[in-house]
Amino acid sequence: MDFPDLFTGAVMATPTVPENEVATLLNELGTRNYWTSPVPEIVNPYQGDGPTAPYTGTAYRSKHVGDVYDTSPYPADNPPEVPPYVKKDKPQFIVTAEWIRRMGRLIAFVAPVA
Numbered sequence: 001m002d003f004p005d006l007f008t009g010a011v012m013a014t015p016t017v018p019e020n021e022v023a024t025l026l027n028e029l030g031t032r033n034y035w036t037s038p039v040p041e042i043v044n045p046y047q048g049d050g051p052t053a054p055y056t057g058t059a060y061r062s063k064h065v066g067d068v069y070d071t072s073p074y075p076a077d078n079p080p081e082v083p084p085y086v087k088k089d090k091p092q093f094i095v096t097a098e099w100i101r102r103m104g105r106l107i108a109f110v111a112p113v114a
Helices: 019-029 096-110
Strands: none
Touching: 019 096
16 A cells, blocks of 8 residues: 555555465464564653653663663664663564555455455
8 A cells, every 4th residue: 555545536456466475374374363563663651750861871862762661662673772672673563564464465366356
C-alpha cells in the first residue's frame, strides 16, 4: 500500500501472490498461530521517577533516550554506550504493520480481484 492508495476514489490493484509465498507465510505461523517480527526499537521499563539532577553526559545525545529512567524508544542493536545498556538482537514481537502486510498477501491469494 502506498499513500496515494488512501485517497478518496483511489483504486488499488490487487497483487498476484504466488503459491510459494503463501506456503512461506503459512509456515512462518508454525504452531503459534501468529507471526512475530523484529521491532526496530525498544524502551526502558518504567522505574519510577528519575533523579532530580539532570544527566549531563554525552552518551545519550544521539540515542533518542535521556537516561535509564527515560522510556523513549531507542535502537536495540545500537544502545547508548553506558551501563546497563548492552547490544542485543532486536526483540521479536507481533508487529501490527507486518501482520497487516502478511494478511493482505494471504487475502489477495484467496480472493483476487479480477
